[in-house]
Amino acid sequence: MRRSFYERPALFFGVVFFGFIALSFVVAVGPAIEIQAKHKPLPGSQPMTPQELRGFDVYIAEGCPYCHTQQVRPLKMDAVWGRPSVASDYARLEPLHWWMETPGVLGSERTGPDLTNIGKRQPSEIWQLIHLYDPRAVVSWSIMPSFHSLFEVTSSPAADATVVPVPPDFAPSHGKVVAKQRALDLVAYLLSRKQAPLPEGVGGEAAAAPAAPAAEAGGGGAQDEGAMLYSANCASCHQAGGTGLTSTFPPLKDDPVVNDDDPTEHISTVLHGAHGRTINGVQYPVAMPAFKDMLSDAQIVAIVNHERSSWGNSGKPVTEEMVAKVRKEGAPQ
């Protein structure tokens, strides 16, 4: 008697097995082979230095991608993190050890901010170190773990040690906080996270994809945009309330430059950054990054006006023409 298909285990399970493998080639292995062959690193991108690679290893070992994406979607709501990611942005990734596969950095959860451009957005090594030692020292609402194990507390740091100026409320009661090599490596990796410019005509599949209709929604008025941009670019140092952090990051509340009728220095500081300034008798050793390549004139207007009208400040509002003029003049000597 002839047995039916469902009564013949070798045939039936053979179809189940090879059918799945065939489909897997269509939707996974095939596309993977094509992507690997097709997408080369962007010309403007750099391979990681040995130190950055060691830092990347820490980033993966500590499971940072579980809370931080490195994936900017072609959606308006993601624009705050940078330009839409393209496949070539990840082309340099490869396994770090014999027992490891190519690490996944795109992530599936954004419990913390996207880090695609963290090296641009927050390029201060000292800030990064304070933040790793105790995130709440610089970001009051943070729920990130404190990575104390990347630091040691010692009463007599070596001459070449990187001493981290942890704000007093968060510092250990005795001794100084010194960054271990793993912390310095991790920060080097983070600071290297900057999107390379896209060459002309390279948009990638994602950028070429039709924008979803709802992507146009949201945004709100200029006031909101200023608050949002301030929150994304400035608040980690100057704090949401404009109070800064004692002796580390200057306050903007009641700051003479922010309240000055002549906005030139205010605009110039945002455009070109600052280093080693003394404000109201306090010297601030940590450098402020330049935002000229990251923010448009309109975005700088929104931020500057937000700062000039918040926390009791009463500086006169600025316009795009003023920003364009200061930008044209270049960095102060």
Next chain:
Amino acid sequence: MRRPLTVAKAPIDEVIDADHQLTRLVFAFITASAVWLVFGTLVGLYLSLKFRWPEIDHVPWLTFGRLRPIHTNTVFWGFASNGMIGLAYYVVARTSRQRLHSYKLGWISLALIQISVVAGDICLAAGINNGAQEYREYIWPVMALFAGALVLTCYNFYWTISNRTTKEIYISNWYIMGALLWTISLATIAYLPFYQYGFAETAIQGYYMHQGVGMWFTPMVLGLTYYFLPKLLNKPIYSYSLGVLAFWTQMVFYTMIGAHHFLYSPLPWWLQTVAILFSIGMLVTVVAGTANFLLTMKGSGHAVRNTYAVPFLLVGVVYYFVGSAQGSFEALRSLNMIWHFNNYTIGHSHITMYGFVTFLIWGGVYGLLPRLSGREARQLFIGMHFWLAFIGVLIYGVSLSIGGTLQGLSWLAGKPFEDSVTLMAPYWLWRAIGGTLMFGSHLLFAYNVWCMLPSKSRDEAVETYTEVPSAS
């Protein structure tokens, strides 16, 4: 006597005349499963507290980034896999009316799984992982042990089925064998490195993280339910044809949809669109499967009231529908934009892995173990297990679904990122409350499994059983 929380259930009316060796093997798997459940969800509960109290400890191997994969991998490969495989050993042999092909291979599989979970968790605690890729965090030398256990189990099952004394291969075995064959292929494809450099890794990751759930846990528990549900209700499955439809669409549709985990990523746009279309297509599979189970249950309300295994199966089937339908909607671009990257997906993964997969495993365990050993757990504790787990996962799923939606809307409205963190505080607290209830139920489950363990000799066990007075 009326009992609080639980109605009096009928006592187990039969002790199955299964062979001794199989009974021991099944109990070993289920015991391991219960131990891993307690450990894995203790880790999960601790993680949930860290959202509220991030400074709770400063121990390197207890940081969130190391514990999270320990939680997920332990409940995947430790709890659920042991539980499903243990039940499957019984179902395959029983429905084939044949002795298991090799008990020795069964015990080796059991050992390999436990070694891989222990070794994998230790590596993760030490910061040694496979590149922080979700659910394939165990490094390949560890995962190879696990895959080895699956190969041995698959071989064992194949020959048991091949030598069956029944005419047809019962549908449970389609799903169980399918799950094993698919997961062996999947693990191999996902762990071969040659085509995963650069962004190509993401093409495999989307495929893997999806199939890891959908081609392993889903078909396994569905296969088990195709056995336990009719068995416990003492009637045939409503429709064999619906089962056939659900099986083949599961294999074809589900395999195609991994890319929906990376919508709006730089993955080829056609691949994302294919994933979305088949995600909607999955509704066919899910409706067919759910309808088949519910129609089988129809008219058997007495079984829900009078047994303690069937309510678990009912909850599992309902969550199968809810969680899968939710997954299909999450794959729509317009909704994915709001629900991706935030706690909505964490709610979804617990609705599916817990509400669906875990409840069905429990249904099988409570349905089978007393009949194998002749020893019942205390009905009050089984009832408490059910209600704590049921209410717990409800709180968990609802709180994170609401919170996650608000996070997505906050991003869509261009609010500062800070808002999406601070607004979650109450929802994370509710999640921890739900999680506490769930964990409490797991302690009861472990105790119940202990109570159901066979006594030293089978004769003794049957004797013990007959001394149990029937509840009224």
